[in-house]
Amino acid sequence: MKTRLLTLALLLTVPSALAQGTLAAFFGGQITESGGYRAEFAVRDGAVKVWIRDRNDQPVAATGKATLLLGGQKLEVPLAPKANGLVAEIPVKSSDKVAAVLGLTVDGKPLSLRFQQTELITPANLPVQAEAGRKVFEAVCASCHGTGLRGTDNGPPLLHPFYALGSAHGDDVILDAINKGAKAHMWRFGDMPKPEGLKPGQDKEALAYIRAVQAANGLGSVPASADPHAGHKH
Numbered sequence: 001m002k003t004r005l006l007t008l009a010l011l012l013t014v015p016s017a018l019a020q021g022t023l024a025a026f027f028g029g030q031i032t033e034s035g036g037y038r039a040e041f042a043v044r045d046g047a048v049k050v051w052i053r054d055r056n057d058q059p060v061a062a063t064g065k066a067t068l069l070l071g072g073q074k075l076e077v078p079l080a081p082k083a084n085g086l087v088a089e090i091p092v093k094s095s096d097k098v099a100a101v102l103g104l105t106v107d108g109k110p111l112s113l114r115f116q117q118t119e120l121i122t123p124a125n126l127p128v129q130a131e132a133g134r135k136v137f138e139a140v141c142a143s144c145h146g147t148g149l150r151g152t153d154n155g156p157p158l159l160h161p162f163y164a165l166g167s168a169h170g171d172d173v174i175l176d177a178i179n180k181g182a183k184a185h186m187w188r189f190g191d192m193p194k195p196e197g198l199k200p201g202q203d204k205e206a207l208a209y210i211r212a213v214q215a216a217n218g219l220g221s222v223p224a225s226a227d228p229h230a231g232h233k234h
């Protein structure tokens with residue numbers, strides 16, 4: 001239920017933010033605007049990452065620390081500057097439930113931010129096609145999109161309203177990406193190269209797996225009217 005509520009919140013907030021043409025997550029994280037800055041937050045395997053940008057999306061230097069609630073433990077860690085952002089390397093997984101309070105200093109001013117993500121739900125007893133797709137996904141896609149579809153430093157989360165059933169990234173677009181790759185157009189990861197070594201039918205298997213993980217995590221069908229990229233050309 002909590003997952004559903006959060007997803008609903010995502011569905012309601014992401015499209016409206018994008019509709020104003022303002023907030024774009026560059027690296028597949030959660031994004032918010034505060035104190036005149038744009039902050040993006042992502043949980044990766046082994047690290048939490050934060051990027052601060054100004055209203056023109058230019059990176060802004062920041063320092064600070066993160067207080068994390070992780071597996072019932074409170075953890076306070078410094079955020080170290082790294083590649084246009086801030087990083088705390090900690091034993092965390094992108095599938096974990098995480099609550100974070102960031103205490104930052106940006107341009108000499110304090111900036112306090114909160115983010116959270118729910119625990120990833122791994123669907124049990126997948127139908128045959130989706131179970132085959134899980135193996136394809138782990139072998140061919142997970143290095144960029146993450147085993148739990150929450151993204152990595154190499155590719156975006158597919159567990160995202162952008163890619164939900166009924167969004168502008170429908171089944172046809174997903175199959176197209178699997179068979180041909182995709183030009184960078186939503187994020188700042190660069191292009192997706194054409195995946196190598198797929199056998200006929202494995203595209204549909206991977207798609208079935210993606211849909212099953214999305215559904216298990218409350219990311220069902222998006223009404224066309226709520227789609228941030230309705231009319232978005234592929």
Ligand code: HEC
Nearest residue numbers: 140141144155174177182184185186187189190191192195
């Ligand atoms: C080398 C890294 C990499 C691999 C491997 C990879 N992807 Fe991607 N993928 C990306 C990147 C980067 C993007 C984002 C492109 C953009 O900016 O929209 C992407 C985008 C996508 C999209 C959205 C396409 C669109 O038109 O918007 C889908 C769906 C997708 N990937 C599925 C997969 C699946 C399924 C696999 C495995 C068969 C896979 N990817 C393998 C990096 C990768």
